[in-house]
Amino acid sequence: MGRTSLDSLVTFVSVARAGSISAAAADLGSTQSTVSDQISSLERSLGYRLFERSSRGVVLTTRGRQLMARVGAQIDAAVSAVEATRGEPAARETILLGGPAEFVSEVVLPHVTRVAPDLTLRVEFGEAEPLLETLTTGGLDVMISAIQPRVAGVEFRPFFDEQFVLLMTPDRAEDFATRPEMVPLLAYAEELPIIRRYWRTVFRRRPTDLTVAAVVPDLRVLGALAAQGRGMTVLPHYLAEPYLRSGRLVDPVQPPEPPLNTLYVARRRARPGRAPRTDRLAELVDEAARVFSDRVD
Known part of the structure; x- marks a missing residue:
């Protein structure tokens, strides 16, 4: 394996973040041919491919992603340290x-x-x-x-992948099992974006036969209203998890492949x-x- 230069790693990180040779060249103030040559040289030095090329740009290979995870932050720190030696004060911006x-x-x-x-x-x-x-x-x-x-x-x-969960109190779940339309909806927006997506994915239909009891543009409030027995709602798992753990709310469906x-x-x-x-x-x-x-x- 040949010796790896800091410049070639800086170029690698730039290309990985930009997703294309041309965009990275613009970020670096360089030319496309120079950037491409540096990436090719780095790949020869490492002995494996870093990117898959296509007409739309470049995509990291598996080993390229592994390298990015290992060196991305370190390259940022190294470049920052070099800049500091040139008399540039460390930024303290908000x-x-x-x-x-x-x-x-x-x-x-x-x-x-x-x-x-x-x-x-x-x-x-x-x-x-x-x-x-x-x-x-x-x-x-x-x-x-x-x-x-x-x-x-x-x-x-x-x-991060949000996993959506249908939630209601245990007594509401009994109603839902026999007549879902008896349980009113607690929605995030008038268009029911989250609920419509859940219904299409899980039930393969639209929630057209349901009554909306409240529209509140805060998912945390919807969880609290559901826990009070006001109706059912759909929340991401990071908000649903405390209610499920305590038993205050339940998921009556538990689909094998919940919407993400x-x-x-x-x-x-x-x-x-x-x-x-x-x-x-x-x-x-x-x-x-x-x-x-x-x-x-």
């Missing part, structure tokens, strides 16, 4: 995080504030599309999105090491999801 209120509040913030109390955070809650616009214009540094944020200049990766929704962590593309605090927050979001999943499994 880090701006956006995402759905429930997931950020229940999964991300408890972990991030516990393990990284030195980070100065400002948090904005909201739906994916307006937050994505805020991200692209510089109003956010890191965003958690329920949709794939395919926007120029934004890098993203999937990091993938969450993505997104940020504006940057050269490795140029935004170390943003890099750190993105990694902490990943870590928060892993810690939560390990706790509830």
Whole structure:
């Protein structure tokens, strides 16, 4: 195996994050041919392929993903350290995080504030599309999105699968077993996006024969109303789990393949090491999801 240079690893990290040679070249202030040559040289040095090439860009191979997991954060730290020797002071800016209120509040913030109390955070809650616009214009540094944020200049990766659960009190579950239409709905929005998705996936039909008792744009409130016996609702597992564990709410269906929704962590593309605090927050979001999943499994 040949000697591996820091420059080639920086280029590798940039390409992995950008998803294309041309975008990485723009981020690095280099040419496509130079970036491509560096990746080819690194692959020869390592003795295995890092990317699969296609007309749409590049995708990490299995070994490429393993390498990225091992060196991504270290390369960011190394580049940041090199920049510091040039007299550039360490940034102390506030880090701006956006995402759905429930997931950020229940999964991300408890972990991030516990393990990284030195980070100065400002948090904005909201739906994916307006937050994505805020991200692209510089109003956010890191965003958690329920949709794939395919926007120029934004890098993203999937990091958490929400599993949806149908919930109601045990007595409501008895009614549901015989006449589901007797149990009113507690919905997040008038269009019933979560409930419609659950019904189509699990029951292969639309929830057209049900009565809506309340519409509240906060999943945590819907869980509390369901626990009071006001009706049934559909929640992601990270909110459903405490109710199920205590027995206050039950899942009368327990489908073998519950509906899933993938969450993505997104940020504006940057050269490795140029935004170390943003890099750190993105990694902490990943870590928060892993810690939560390990706790509830």
